[in-house]
Amino acid sequence: MAMAPAHLIDTLSGISLFADVRAAELESIAHDVEERRFSDGERIIRQGISGSAFYLILEGEAVIRLDGKEYGTLGRGDFFGEISILLGEPPVADIVARHDLRCAIIAGPALETFMLTHPTVMYRMLKAEARKLQRATSWRT
Amino acid sequence: MQLSYSLGRAGVRHAVISADPGPGGMFRRWPFFQRLLSWTKPFAPEERGSRSYERYDWNSLIGEEDRLRAIQPGLMDGTSYFPARTEMERNLTTFAERADLPVRYGCRWTGTRREGDQFVLETTDGEYRCRVPVFAFGMAEPWKPDIPGMDAVPHYADCRAADTYAGKRIFIIGKEVSAFELANGFLPWAKQIVLASPRPVALSVVTRSLVGVRARYVQPYEDHVLGGGVVLVNASIDEISRTGAGFRVRTTRSDGGGPLIFEVDDVIATTGFTPPLGDLVKLGAQTSGRTKIPALTPLFESIGLPGAYMAGTVTQGAPGLKKHGMPSSSGAVHGHRYNARILARHIAQKHFGIDPPRPTLQSDALLPYLLAEVTRAPELWHQKSYLARTVLADPSRGLIDDGILPLQLFVDLQGPDGVAVTVEANAAGDLYPAVYVRKDNAITEHLLPSNPLLDFETAEHRRQLSDALRPLGL
Numbered sequence: 001m002a003m004a005p006a007h008l009i010d011t012l013s014g015i016s017l018f019a020d021v022r023a024a025e026l027e028s029i030a031h032d033v034e035e036r037r038f039s040d041g042e043r044i045i046r047q048g049i050s051g052s053a054f055y056l057i058l059e060g061e062a063v064i065r066l067d068g069k070e071y072g073t074l075g076r077g078d079f080f081g082e083i084s085i086l087l088g089e090p091p092v093a094d095i096v097a098r099h100d101l102r103c104a105i106i107a108g109p110a111l112e113t114f115m116l117t118h119p120t121v122m123y124r125m126l127k128a129e130a131r132k133l134q135r136a137t138s139w140r141t
Numbered sequence: 142m143q144l145s146y147s148l149g150r151a152g153v154r155h156a157v158i159s160a161d162p163g164p165g166g167m168f169r170r171w172p173f174f175q176r177l178l179s180w181t182k183p184f185a186p187e188e189r190g191s192r193s194y195e196r197y198d199w200n201s202l203i204g205e206e207d208r209l210r211a212i213q214p215g216l217m218d219g220t221s222y223f224p225a226r227t228e229m230e231r232n233l234t235t236f237a238e239r240a241d242l243p244v245r246y247g248c249r250w251t252g253t254r255r256e257g258d259q260f261v262l263e264t265t266d267g268e269y270r271c272r273v274p275v276f277a278f279g280m281a282e283p284w285k286p287d288i289p290g291m292d293a294v295p296h297y298a299d300c301r302a303a304d305t306y307a308g309k310r311i312f313i314i315g316k317e318v319s320a321f322e323l324a325n326g327f328l329p330w331a332k333q334i335v336l337a338s339p340r341p342v343a344l345s346v347v348t349r350s351l352v353g354v355r356a357r358y359v360q361p362y363e364d365h366v367l368g369g370g371v372v373l374v375n376a377s378i379d380e381i382s383r384t385g386a387g388f389r390v391r392t393t394r395s396d397g398g399g400p401l402i403f404e405v406d407d408v409i410a411t412t413g414f415t416p417p418l419g420d421l422v423k424l425g426a427q428t429s430g431r432t433k434i435p436a437l438t439p440l441f442e443s444i445g446l447p448g449a450y451m452a453g454t455v456t457q458g459a460p461g462l463k464k465h466g467m468p469s470s471s472g473a474v475h476g477h478r479y480n481a482r483i484l485a486r487h488i489a490q491k492h493f494g495i496d497p498p499r500p501t502l503q504s505d506a507l508l509p510y511l512l513a514e515v516t517r518a519p520e521l522w523h524q525k526s527y528l529a530r531t532v533l534a535d536p537s538r539g540l541i542d543d544g545i546l547p548l549q550l551f552v553d554l555q556g557p558d559g560v561a562v563t564v565e566a567n568a569a570g571d572l573y574p575a576v577y578v579r580k581d582n583a584i585t586e587h588l589l590p591s592n593p594l595l596d597f598e599t600a601e602h603r604r605q606l607s608d609a610l611r612p613l614g615l
Binding site for chain 2: 006008022023024025027028030031032034035036037039042043046048049050051052053090100107108109110
């Protein structure tokens with residue numbers, strides 16, 4: 001059994017996505033996620049390849065890359081992969097590790113249960129999506 | 142052992158050391174209840190000893206010579222298709238003897254250092270100098286979380302004989318395979334069995350994969366559902382304290398239901414194992430997560446300690462694409478035996494200039510060849526979405542069979558046009574062929590349909606594969 005280490009629980013507790021979560025629930029979440037490191041330049045999500053996961057950056061940076069061109073940087077607390085899972089479609093861009101990157105991962109098929117089990121986390125994810133949408137449509141104002 | 146055999150076949154001179162007194166490894170002691178979780182079918186749809194039979198034999202190592210093939214089924218007594226521990230031990234001993242592997246037993250690795258472009262391995266028998274070290278130390282060190290009172294709790298590895306738990310109330314920390322293995326073995330002995338951890342139990346028959354408790358150990362789950370004396374609790378463990386001859390375990394329910402306290406006779410921690418990394422982390426080797434599995438490249442080279450490789454169960458540290466959350470089978474013999482063959486090929490090629498045979502293919506043979514591979518190749522069935530049959534289009538030689546390689550290499554690295562095929566599984570439990578076509582370094586994915594009989598050599602599969610290969614002009 002993979003008991004969650006205290007350092008992972010500490011890291012998760014410092015991320016805004018989990019700001020409303022109680023201690024016992026946070027420990028449960030720490031068991032639900034897989035922790036993984038990516039090295040510089042390693043592809044995490046691949047454009048056009050199905051079956052990817054949900055990723056939350058715990059440490060480091062990643063870049064959004066489409067057809068070889070970079071479209072932005074993601075940092076600690078940012079998450080990605082959820083749109084592909086929720087829509088059941090392959091990702092439309094690569095996400096690539098910059099330097100060393102540490103992520104918490106939830107497998108695609110487990111994301112729905114995770115979100116429904118932790119509604120406060122889902123609510124904060126929704127707020128983050130709203131902010132992304134607001135940024136994407138800011139040209140209208 | 143598999144790597145040593147494969148290196149020998151490739152013509153790479155090497156030495157192997159093992160702290161064990163002989164072949165057999167962990168199977169000299171475990172599993173605790175004496176029978177494996179991985180199966181071998183003595184009678185299978187494919188001929189015993191053939192390559193395609195390997196799909197039904199999870200436990201034999203793989204050799205090219207007849208005397209080294211399908212050793213495990215010949216050693217089983219027919220009482221179960223899960224080999225007994227002693228049968229698995231004999232399986233490995235027989236392979237080592239027949240392959241005449243150059244293993245120095247009773248020799249423990251104690252330290253590592255670099256001298257120029259060489260590694261020096263310090264051992265109880267002196268120093269070994271080598272260009273390429275490969276560590277295959279397994280997940281051998283018991284691990285327990287830092288919880289107050291845990292020091293007094295024995296680990297799975299230190300469990301007593303089952304009959305000594307007769308009439309006892311047992312609290313097992315954990316709800317994964319090893320927890321259920323113990324619970325299953327204690328059913329005829331224990332008065333009550335509690336299994337507790339924050340996360341709900343996952344069953345492999347529900348996840349439709351090897352993730353979760355395997356069917357063989359599900360009986361305690363049914364006992365729990367029927368109220369027969371096994372209790373499963375989703376709770377974090379706060380503290381364990383001694384109460385005379387027994388223990389008090391304080392927990393907090395994960396669902397917000399508050400504290401729960403258990404008074405029990407015995408507590409056992411099934412909290413996992415970590416690899417005995419020695420000084421490798423100090424030398425730069427990176428690890429991932431609580432299990433401290435070394436982080437590896439797709440070709441099993443340490444991330445952070447270049448030039449050092451890993452083999453065996455720790456090749457889980459190269460997770461591959463992990464599509465739909467399905468892990469590789471690298472933590473078991475039927476997965477890492479193929480990783481070892483790939484690693485031997487890579488070491489021979491990169492470090493000793495020995496190129497692997499890469500036969501050419503006629504273009505009209507490509508379609509039937511690829512469909513036969515996704516229907517029968519054991520590497521693709523055991524390492525789904527992880528290993529792939531790879532064929533490259535070489536401008537001078539034509540189509541080249543590049544062999545079985547990690548799918549991630551084909552998808553992530555630039556290279557000549559080509560195709561890689563594998564078998565995949567999704568969360569719905571569908572099994573289907575997947576085709577990855579590389580054209581001008583752009584990858585396109587094509588998922589072919591499943592088939593009730595897992596026959597992927599139908600006219601429809603041929604048509605869809607032909608469509609997928611069209612950009613390559615094939």
